[in-house]
Amino acid sequence: MAFLLIASFFIISLIFNYINFVNCSLLRGYVPFFIADKLYYVGKNTILYIDLVGVSLDNNTIVYASKWVNINISESNIEFLPEDSFLGGKANDKIFFPTSFFSDNSEGLRLHAFDATLKKWETNISYQGIPNDYYNLDDINWISYEQTSKSYLYVGGDANLTIFDSNNLAWINGTSNPQNLLQGILGSSQIIVKYHSFVQVLPASDKIFYIGGGISGSSFGSSLTI
Incomplete structure (x- = not known):
């Protein structure tokens, strides 16, 4: 499965190398995911995807902006989506979005996910545990291990590794740094x-x-x- 993760990275790299995106504004900071023949582009409060079935990966393939599908984000259920999301779920077909919130009376962590198979949002997901450094979760890209459906984040310095088990919806705090x-x-x-x-x-x-x-x-x- 680790091989699949590496293969997925190279597939995404090849796709970006061989396709010209016309009239598309791909901003810095996006995170790409390749799920079931679809290439997802996830940015800050932005999710787009294109179905690559039947799309040739020959040099200079033209893909126009009209081919991209914009996924609606319900502002009534989701206040903010960070650009640094990660892939998980039992079938590795869900894009998770952890985001910290602060108010006058409380602070905490909300977790949302987009199911790429069902094309359905899961909002305010219940989970076990709480990461120690949840206020830093959108500072840097996550890295995921498809075999275990666990994702890892290290924000630097003396912080411990943050782990999310998307099979069991549980946060795990690493014990070493x-x-x-x-x-x-x-x-x-x-x-x-x-x-x-x-x-x-x-x-x-x-x-x-x-x-x-x-x-x-x-x-x-x-x-x-x-």
Whole structure:
């Protein structure tokens, strides 16, 4: 299944390389998902998809804006959709949207999902547990493991890994973080404030690799690149 995740990444890359999107405004920050022959584009409060059945992937294939289908977002049930969503569900056909909320009297986390098979919204989903850093959930892209339907998020610094089990609709807080490891690299006197701009890769080894990026700490003014 990990191979399928890697294959899906390359399929999406090939699609973007071989199709010219005409009169389409694909903004920065979008997250692409390839589900059952459909390519989904998820941005901030924006969800579009195109059915690629019968679409040739030869060079310079033209796909006009009229081919895109806009998915309606009900403002009465969903106040805000972050751009950093993730794929999950038992069939890996649901796009989940966790979003934190703050008001005068309370704060918390809401969870919505779009079922790509049923073309149906699931709003204010009940879940188990609560992530420690739920206010940072839309800071960086998630990475998902299709075999277990679990998604992972590390926001950098001394934060623990946040895990969402979409099969059981449960949040899991990781018990370790790379603070000690990074201090071992940079010296024990350095206090890591933020690890950022890295790339996440989940290969067949079932380990998430964090590659590159920069480290900001209290003992040095500028970020270091690793």
